């Protein structure tokens with residue numbers, strides 16, 4: 327007898343047609359079909375399904391039907407989640423909360439919870455390692471959030487860092503548009519035209535007071551602190567052109583319309599590099615990394631044609647990307663994301679139209695990501711020339727030129743590329759690309775790269791009442807926590823503990839059982855495949871490190887074994 331059941335997935339209702347059958351004396355439930363999201367749909371589809379079932383005479387037809395049902399179920403697993411669903415998930419699991427929520431919140435401000443802060447720190451750590459620690463040509467700084475207000479006068483922010491506040495003529499939704507985008511901007515929601523006659527300019531910098539009456543600003547980008555410190559850093563670090571200065575830190579913008587969860591907020595963090603060259607010595611000495619991506623040139627946008635997938639080096643050869651430095655940085659940034667598990671198919675690079683360029687840039691390419699709310703800027707890579715250094719030189723009356731060893735000349739270097747990425751936007755990318763619903767496990771599996779996972783391993787004593795097992799588990803926990811963020815989890819069945827950790831992206835679960843007492847080994851279970859290996863306790867630390875770094879295949883890291891009872895209990 328078939329019957330309808332309702333399941334809650336990501337807080338939404340889904341209806342299925344189930345059937346109970348007695349097999350080998352036991353009653354087993356089988357799902358026959360997915361029936362939709364409302365009870366009304368479900369009842370209608372159930373009748374259709376049962377009628378069809380009656381009509382299917384041949385075994386072949388029956389198989390096809392089963393396959394179709396399976397496909398619907400598979401699609402459900404892969405279903406993309408909306409940004410609202412992600413925000414709800416992040417709140418439920420302790421990744422991100424709305425700031426000041428107990429007072430009704432404040433638009434555009436977010437707090438990172440216990441798991442969110444770990445993941446955010448991991449993103450920043452990986453970015454710093456890749457862009458600073460592992461390179462000879464880049465050093466870092468950590469500038470202050472409030473600096474001399476003259477900085478912002480010289481950079482042009484005081485006069486021109488503003489957006490236009492506009493209202494859509496069709497759906498009346500208020501929005502912000504970049505002043506440079508006026509010509510092409512259409513309403514995000516309905517595609518309607520904005521009422522440009524009633525547009526109002528809106529200054530984006532937050533003002534504050536230093537001491538009794540000194541007007542100052544919260545920095546709207548970290549970049550300017552790199553420019554004002556440039557000469558000191560260059561001399562102190564004994565840098566040689568071409569070279570870069572990197573910084574990670576908070577930026578603040580009084581956005582007119584903060585929206586899409588963390589995507590556009592008023593307080594966020596940036597990871598920025600100003601990469602300096604001698605503009606007379608232009609060419610890039612580095613090999614352009616092998617990266618294939620959708621390329622959307624200015625010309626293609628003008629002609630309204632689709633972006634084309636190609637190697638970045640090919641886009642350079644074809645003249646779509648004009649400078650080798652730009653090709654190099656675009657490919658490098660793409661590899662950073664993909665190396666940390668982002669889905670390469672969700673990225674494209676788009677060149678700014680000439681009317682879209684910022685006042686300081688002669689060419690800008692944006693890294694765009696296919697968010698559930700459309701293709702949007704993830705990271706900007708602008709050629710800023712020597713606009714900023716020359717502005718600060720003029721304004722401060724200080725000589726900011728450096729001695730270029732190669733040409734033996736005093737020069738004011740140019741910023742050939744400024745890779746500038748928001749930490750929160752990177753956080754969204756990694757979350758969207760790893761969010762997965764597994765119908766077999768009936769829970770979310772957050773397939774984060776282990777390097778980004780908030781918790782690297784969960785340690786389970788199989789029973790919490792066996793003193794010997796608890797002692798080994800404690801020892802393992804105390805040893806691992808010196809090097810990794812691990813948790814000790816003894817609550818509920820092992821199956822329940824697995825799902826709890828799958829949902830928050832813990833890549834490895836370590837179980838200590840009766841065998842561990844005899845053999846001095848434990849089980850490691852892989853989050854994504856549910857495979858298990860047996861590993862000696864003495865090798866655990868080293869193996870865990872290799873697994874996190876993806877230096878060894880899981881199956882090769884120990885002796886494979888399958889423990890069905892653990893998964894299901």
Ligand code: GAP
Nearest residue numbers: 547549589590591594704705706746747748751
């Ligand atoms: N220094 C150059 C600069 O700040 P930008 O395009 O204005 O350029 C760079 O910002 C990056 O900072 C963006 O690509 C985005 O990742 C992040 N970002 C900018 N505004 C943001 C906001 N309101 N909320 C979250 N991230 C933002």
